[in-house]
Amino acid sequence: MAAIELRGVVKRFGSITAVDGLDLEVPEGICLGLLGPNGAGKSTTMRLLTGQALPDAGELRALGHKLPEDSKAARAKMGVVPQLDNLDVDVTVEDNLAVYARLYRVKDVGGAVDRALDLARLRDRRRDAVDQLSGGMRRRLLLARGLVHEPRLVLLDEPTVGLDPQIRTELWTLIGELKSRGTTILMSTHYIEEAERLADEVAVMTKGKIIARGHPAKLIDEHAGEQTAEVYGPPERLVEVRAGAEAQGLMVRPAGPAVAIVGSERAGNGGIPSEAVIRAATLEDVFVLLTGEEAE
Amino acid sequence: MSAEAKTMRRLEPAAIKGVMSREVANFRTYWKGTTFSSVLEPIVYLLAFGLGLGATLVDEVAGIPYIEFVGTGMVATAVIFSSALPSMFGTFVKHRFQNTYEAILAAPVDIEELVSAEMLWIAIRSGFYGCFPLLVTIGFGLDPAPGMLLVPLFCFVTALGFAGFGVAMAATVAKIDQFNYVTALFITPLFLVAGTFFPIDGLPEGFQIVAQANPLHQLVELVRGGAFGFEPVDIARFAFLVAFAFAMWRVAVSRMAKRLID
Numbered sequence: 001m002a003a004i005e006l007r008g009v010v011k012r013f014g015s016i017t018a019v020d021g022l023d024l025e026v027p028e029g030i031c032l033g034l035l036g037p038n039g040a041g042k043s044t045t046m047r048l049l050t051g052q053a054l055p056d057a058g059e060l061r062a063l064g065h066k067l068p069e070d071s072k073a074a075r076a077k078m079g080v081v082p083q084l085d086n087l088d089v090d091v092t093v094e095d096n097l098a099v100y101a102r103l104y105r106v107k108d109v110g111g112a113v114d115r116a117l118d119l120a121r122l123r124d125r126r127r128d129a130v131d132q133l134s135g136g137m138r139r140r141l142l143l144a145r146g147l148v149h150e151p152r153l154v155l156l157d158e159p160t161v162g163l164d165p166q167i168r169t170e171l172w173t174l175i176g177e178l179k180s181r182g183t184t185i186l187m188s189t190h191y192i193e194e195a196e197r198l199a200d201e202v203a204v205m206t207k208g209k210i211i212a213r214g215h216p217a218k219l220i221d222e223h224a225g226e227q228t229a230e231v232y233g234p235p236e237r238l239v240e241v242r243a244g245a246e247a248q249g250l251m252v253r254p255a256g257p258a259v260a261i262v263g264s265e266r267a268g269n270g271g272i273p274s275e276a277v278i279r280a281a282t283l284e285d286v287f288v289l290l291t292g293e294e295a296e
Numbered sequence: 297m298s299a300e301a302k303t304m305r306r307l308e309p310a311a312i313k314g315v316m317s318r319e320v321a322n323f324r325t326y327w328k329g330t331t332f333s334s335v336l337e338p339i340v341y342l343l344a345f346g347l348g349l350g351a352t353l354v355d356e357v358a359g360i361p362y363i364e365f366v367g368t369g370m371v372a373t374a375v376i377f378s379s380a381l382p383s384m385f386g387t388f389v390k391h392r393f394q395n396t397y398e399a400i401l402a403a404p405v406d407i408e409e410l411v412s413a414e415m416l417w418i419a420i421r422s423g424f425y426g427c428f429p430l431l432v433t434i435g436f437g438l439d440p441a442p443g444m445l446l447v448p449l450f451c452f453v454t455a456l457g458f459a460g461f462g463v464a465m466a467a468t469v470a471k472i473d474q475f476n477y478v479t480a481l482f483i484t485p486l487f488l489v490a491g492t493f494f495p496i497d498g499l500p501e502g503f504q505i506v507a508q509a510n511p512l513h514q515l516v517e518l519v520r521g522g523a524f525g526f527e528p529v530d531i532a533r534f535a536f537l538v539a540f541a542f543a544m545w546r547v548a549v550s551r552m553a554k555r556l557i558d
Binding site for chain 2: 050098099
């Protein structure tokens, strides 16, 4: 049984279609990275899965429960880590965890709180108010709060958005530990590196649809080939390089101050300018080619 | 470890208790300030009107010393101030600024349980705070009566209705400053035409009829019934408050569902 099954799901907000006929299946035990630019429909998909948005069309199931009809039973087995910090800042660390242990009907609240404190490495700060914690500690607590009932399925909505690199790495370690326990994870992100490091499979989402899916290496192989040549130079030179590469049928994408010729190994003799820097193709190449958006 | 039930019931006590435990955890951090203002405000009114007017302009109303008349009426003031206002502002802040409800609704809690828990918690608090003016009035010479034991219940039921009203308003307004309209259009008139400071039967007939629909007026009459003797009509008054609380509960649930579920 798949942990998540979405078939032809549509969600509209007035004239905007946020989710547009989405088909998505997440098998149990994997971490699926839902990679897409801002406004791709990732957060709406998460809200559909927690019953906080109702679909206009399509079928949704989470852990075998039909949504939104049986959403409450599904949510009891699901953990959610939101994009925004919504901890109770005046309340102690342990009380924040205890409240959610009760909301999830955990029988041994004290035991669950202790386990969550260990996971977040906050046992020695348990009696401190949340507003006394550092940004990294708060994010770890937010993650631990979503796991306090040991859920079978975890939804991570942009878990490291806006965080500095050190805190991001800390959270990746925690998410890695969660993966190793066999918990199913659906993680929305617009960070390429996050998807590459954590996800067993990546689904690229844009304009409310999945447009590519697979293991990161497979996606790179299918859509970007082996190598990418980056050429730096003044704008008029970049225009010239782009035209030359496109004339050979190669895919070209902007890459900040450069242009990147994706699949450059397929270029003919002299097809790649001599000043180009050759590197291995990446998931970022795939992402930008497929979505037309600059990666973060 | 989590609940394994295939389908979960409506209005589960565990969900309501869980949401209320969050309120209790937060209340422990700010109870002193809230209790101070909830207790002091009605006492200031009581002293200003009860002693001020009582000593200078009004000696008694319907055979009741004016300070006792105002003191029993101030229970209703304490109830509306400690229920409608915290409910309006608290709900709005939790929804719009703290994203608290998004986190709670990601757990196995539905809107009906969330709203019920919020209303219950505020009503319990308000039932407690509502008794303070009565206790102070006893200090000023009001004789204790067995009927007063029912005052916390009257306050609780009324506060339940006003908590629901506050939740519904919070789910309706677009910006927090729009609460000024709610206060000016609803709360202040309800508070002033409750029969707290002057008897309703001195008002023009039209106002008297409107005042009968004011839950605060019914509460004032019930509290005075508890202090000076109940009448058969008080059963209808209590039934009216129960109906008010029920109606506000349903309105609050419906408004919050519209606000929180896309």
